[in-house]
Amino acid sequence: MKIDLDVKLSEIIPKQNIIKNEIMSRHTTFRTGGPADYFVKVGTKEALSKLIKLFHEEGLTFSKDYYILGNGSNLLVSDEGYRGIILSLEGEFAEVVPESDTVIRAGAAALNVAVANLARDKELKGFEFAHGIPGSIGGALVMNAGAYGGEMKQVVRSVTAIMEDGTEKIFSRDELEFDYRTSVFKRINCVITDALIELEKGNRADIEALMEDLKNRRVSKQPLEYPSAGSTFKRPEGYFAGKLIEDAGLKGYSVGGAQVSEKHSGFVINTGDATSDDVYKLICDVRKKVMESFGVELSPEVILLGEFKA
Numbered sequence: 001m002k003i004d005l006d007v008k009l010s011e012i013i014p015k016q017n018i019i020k021n022e023i024m025s026r027h028t029t030f031r032t033g034g035p036a037d038y039f040v041k042v043g044t045k046e047a048l049s050k051l052i053k054l055f056h057e058e059g060l061t062f063s064k065d066y067y068i069l070g071n072g073s074n075l076l077v078s079d080e081g082y083r084g085i086i087l088s089l090e091g092e093f094a095e096v097v098p099e100s101d102t103v104i105r106a107g108a109a110a111l112n113v114a115v116a117n118l119a120r121d122k123e124l125k126g127f128e129f130a131h132g133i134p135g136s137i138g139g140a141l142v143m144n145a146g147a148y149g150g151e152m153k154q155v156v157r158s159v160t161a162i163m164e165d166g167t168e169k170i171f172s173r174d175e176l177e178f179d180y181r182t183s184v185f186k187r188i189n190c191v192i193t194d195a196l197i198e199l200e201k202g203n204r205a206d207i208e209a210l211m212e213d214l215k216n217r218r219v220s221k222q223p224l225e226y227p228s229a230g231s232t233f234k235r236p237e238g239y240f241a242g243k244l245i246e247d248a249g250l251k252g253y254s255v256g257g258a259q260v261s262e263k264h265s266g267f268v269i270n271t272g273d274a275t276s277d278d279v280y281k282l283i284c285d286v287r288k289k290v291m292e293s294f295g296v297e298l299s300p301e302v303i304l305l306g307e308f309k310a
């Protein structure tokens with residue numbers, strides 16, 4: 001890295017929020033991943049803008065030199081870690097407040113469950129689907145997270161982000177390019193700061209009943225007792241990833257501590273001592289076997305960060 005980061009970062013961020021060599025297994029739901037050179041907690045928009053502007057001026061680039069962490073629930077970080085700066089949003093970015101009768105303003109670091117709970121308390125329906133998705137609003141927007149017929153696409157009115165040059169931009173609904181597990185934010189590098197979530201009037205009992213029903217469905221079908229990143233692969237058109245994997249004879253297949261879940265073949269789980277390398281090798285094996293067996297290409301939904309060797 002070209003600049004004296006210790007000095008430059010501490011001009012913007014309190015020293016206790018700049019951590020060196022932070023082990024990423026603490027921040028991913030897979031519970032794997034090596035050290036990030038810098039792990040920086042950012043609590044205000046002012047500090048975030050200054051940081052991004054600094055990175056821009058110093059020629060640091062998104063992904064290669066710095067990366068935004070949400071709740072780490074869709075991320076596989078290499079065992080060698082990340083040779084750059086991980087930004088973790090907190091403070092004002094975790095706020096969730098009513099904006100009007102039917103609109104909630106949610107910070108990017110707010111967890112989906114916090115937004116779903118406020119919606120329930122305000123008797124607003126339409127966000128129940130996200131109650132059990134264990135990520136942040138930022139991550140949900142990038143991924144167009146969805147479940148049980150609901151997805152972010154249906155409820156987002158606008159998204160505010162800091163662009164790579166440090167300026168702020170508001171993305172209207174039409175600019176978000178939401179599609180199956182993707183959005184404009186997979187194409188354009190920026191840091192999402194908050195979003196307006198637009199819901200409909202409902203009633204508390206129905207909202208609670210739906211949340212409970214979806215929770216029970218998850219608990220009965222998904223291996224929630226093990227660390228994972230949820231569905232490892234995207235749904236290939238016309239198929240279900242889990243069914244293909246099972247039909248290829250891979251249910252329970254393992255590499256080191258990583259295993260194709262016995263409960264749900266679409267999930268790769270960490271049975272206790274998995275490394276990211278185990279998970280990655282297992283993903284490669286599964287893709288190869290499914291391609292050989294059925295000629296279907298499985299694309300990972302999980303995002304890889306850092307170096308991986310095939």
Ligand SMILES: Cc1cc2nc3c(=O)[nH]c(=O)nc-3n(C[C@H](O)[C@H](O)[C@H](O)COP(=O)(O)OP(=O)(O)OC[C@H]3O[C@@H](n4cnc5c(N)ncnc54)[C@H](O)[C@@H]3O)c2cc1C
Pocket residue numbers: 029067068069070071072073074075089108109132133134135136137138139140141142143144145146147185190191192193224228229230231303
């Ligand atoms: C048990 C389990 C169940 C799951 N069930 C579902 C499900 O039903 N449906 C579903 O869609 N997913 C599901 N997932 C996957 C995961 O929870 C979602 O993809 C979630 O939206 C990821 O959010 P996150 O905050 O954890 O993002 P992360 O994993 O931290 O990051 C994901 C991507 O978003 C980017 N990002 C995060 N915040 C920002 C920001 N502020 N600005 C710019 N970029 C940002 C990151 O850089 C990264 O590229 C599940 C995961 C688990 C572990």
